[in-house]
Amino acid sequence: MGQFAAAGALIAALSASAAMADAPANNTALNIMKSTAAVQAGKCDEALPALEALWNDPEFQAADPDTAEQFRFERILCTLTQNGAAAAMALSAENEHHAGASIASYDLHTFLLLSTKQIPAAAANVEEALTRFPDTASKLADMTVMATLLAVQDETTRYNLLNHLERVRWQIHDPSARLIIDTLRLHGLRAAVAAGDHGLAELYRADMAPDGYMYALIEGDGRLTDASVPAAPVQPVVRAQINEVKAYIASRPTDLLGLEYLIGLERSDDDHEVALVQLSGILTLIAQNGLQKFEQPNAYPSLIADKAQLLLDLQRAPEALTVFKEGTERMRGPGTIDFVIAYMNALIDTGQEKDALALESHITLVAMNASQKRALAATEACAFAYMKDTARYALSLSASADAHGIAAIKPYLCAGDMDGAAAALIARINDPASRDQAILLMQDVKPQVPHSVRDRDYVNAIAALRKRPDVLAAAKAQDIVVRAWPLRFEQY
Template sequence: MSARRLAAVCAAVLALAAGSASATPTPQPAPELSLDEQLQQIFEHLKADRCEAALPLMRQVFTRREFLQKPVAAQGVTYEMAGLCEMREGRIEAADELLAKADKVAGLHDFGLQARVLTGLYGGHVDQAVAALERLQAPDALKAFKLELFQDLKQTLAAREKADLRQRMLAALDRLDFAPDEPFETFDAAWAEYARMIVDQNPAGAARAAARISDPGPLLELRLDKRFAALVDAEPARFDLRAAAERKLAADRAAMAANPKLLAGPHTVASDLRVLGRADEALAVLDAALARTEPNAWTDAGDQLRWARNERAYALLALGRFDEAVAALRQGADLDEHGTLNVSQVINLAEVQLQVGRPEAALETLAVFEAPERRASAYGVMWVKSGQACAYAALGRKAELRMTLTWLAAHADDNPAAHTRALLCAGDVDGAAASYKRRLADPEQRADALAALSQFDPPPVTAPGVKAAAERLAQVRARPDVQAAIAKAGRVERVPLVSVYWGDI
């Protein structure tokens, strides 16, 4: 919370505290300052953005008997402010205790609920974070949050057993009409997921969520799902995927021009161009951006540089410049990820090495995950194991392949696509077909499976590993049992775009 907001809240506290309670407190030694004088000092500190000075005074106030004689609204909001200050000082547990006390005494204002979303998420109480989110009332209550917070919360709730909490979170964001205001950011994938969650019980709500979507990827997911057939038929122009991709490119180009110091701009525009089959233009955009080496050329380089190098590698791969693609991704993999050892680009590097026929190098790349300090999520570990399985298959290391496939099958719920991909690499067409059928039968997974079984435009140059995988996928797609499962879930299509992420399988 800003100093101005804290000061305004404190002013309200002083106004409430000015009235005396009817009860007379038990006599005690007079403190050096009266309660109102201490509250005034707190106000001055908060006005000057000095939480570290205000907190000791607030702790003193909480020990005074006359504080408990003040109106409950005054007590509650003072606890609230103390909680906010504790949070700003990085003491999440202490902040949460004070906010809980404020809630018990008088209920929380929206700013207190906003704080409890944070303390719940980062204090390990995601149910509390969702409950606080559901209680927010003001239409602009979500403006205090960056999109990253909701992505973190959604990721924390990704496990199947937390699907109810995830739906509640998305329902709260839907009610408050959440829209990220950061350039190049989108919540479209989440809106598509929410639409799929509620379409059977609440078709109108699903249509409202779908109306927020403009990204061609989530639009494709809805387009293929038979539950959205009426919506797609009613709005053919909006579900025209090629037109949607062109619109996204135009919007992102405009945003890039308006935000010349954000490396996310060239990265996003390059990805848009690859989707449209224009990998040469994508490479030119990124080369121009990465040639800027002046100090502070990019305000978001800390996180975006690794993704820009990642995107450049994909453009080089699409153009058949395989050695350069590997080198570019190695540069990205050498960069930290959120202040820790890189995970995403290392996994992507191994995949590129597999695609260009270098399974030994891929195994060497993935071996870094044996070190405990390089931590991947359960989802990421599945990609690591899947990459190892593909390398073992390419090298004919059958015993290691069998062991890895057994492990992947036991953990398939953590990342079903990674399991499917390993089965395809192993040439297990029956196993891959069974995996796709399970995914198609699951309302939460069918969108990814339908998209994976669709046929996309090829890139300018197709890497040898991609060709082999595509041949096996075609065998799976053609099977009558898979065709029947597809028809039950929706449809697959010939998509007039290039698939730009290898994990969409």
């Protein structure tokens, strides 16, 4: 642990100081050594007396306040192990108001509050941290901030906290998590604009501008942008994002979610070959060292699907289908539902709808969430459309509808029903809950790479759908600005 390395140097300094003063013993150095040895040996019961002695040790605090704080953390965590959550929480609350406390003490206490499901208290604790330590707010950990924001159920509390984070200029440290915080920021931006708080709105805009996806979304919302003002070039933004994430992954090569985010950015910028080389390298390392050596192992099926998708984009369909087939036969557990659905879509695109439907035996229906059930229904509907099975097509199309009763758009296009697809898209444009999705659906982006004749027809149908007069009129009525973007965004 880091504090133990720092403690070694401190012990030497304290011992030298004691020797020069001809002191018979140095209790601070002795307590550091005792507690360090006991904690490293996993003997919290033996460590606690020495840690308690160090808690308010003025010599320790004066010599190295940061390391002294870390040893207070050790006392709290050992108390958690030995005496339970209530005792540790009480000690942690006391530590936050210790003379040597920094914002790191709030990180620990918020973690304890979240782990004991005291969500409102966790939010209040982060608020207090931002108020007491605005100049060092940037040091709050991603987990502290994001877990609190996402756990809070009361929207007013959530966005008051988000506004406070904006004002003290807190930024997420993991660039692969940008999309999550920026999705929350978009809500904050809209609220600031509605409230006429131009200063706060500009802070939000500045924070989201380096995210190409969110920038396109903001520029497509006529309530947030001036349609007469051209958008700034977005490709340099995406290139900067790619370089930032690459640098992050270079320092954390076991971060699978970070890699997944990078692959998505590179695909949007047509860096398919580069993305495939990077991904294949990591998958080789996983095969050699075991998935347990990597962070977020549940992302593994998505990475295999990404490899297959990259191969499809590079017109290497037989290889892609082999990757899908082997993955479906080998993988089980979290993440595989989306993988199998992606495989089904790939088979349907290449005219193998019966084989696609047979893959449903690999899906555990009770494990599916509502979104996955809708995605599966939409995939089934496309298969039935191509098979001319109108009865099962209608049932699957109905099952693809969201909570507002709006069916998926793709099945209509698979069935050649442009009027039905237009009606579904217009319904999504007019549904406030689908506004962000509708904005992106309407943007004039580079089309997805077609993988087959059937897929080419589908890509062309999407482009035609977006340009229908009734669809454009609905978008204009809902203040959606249609702009052209030199990127490939997944839209349907």
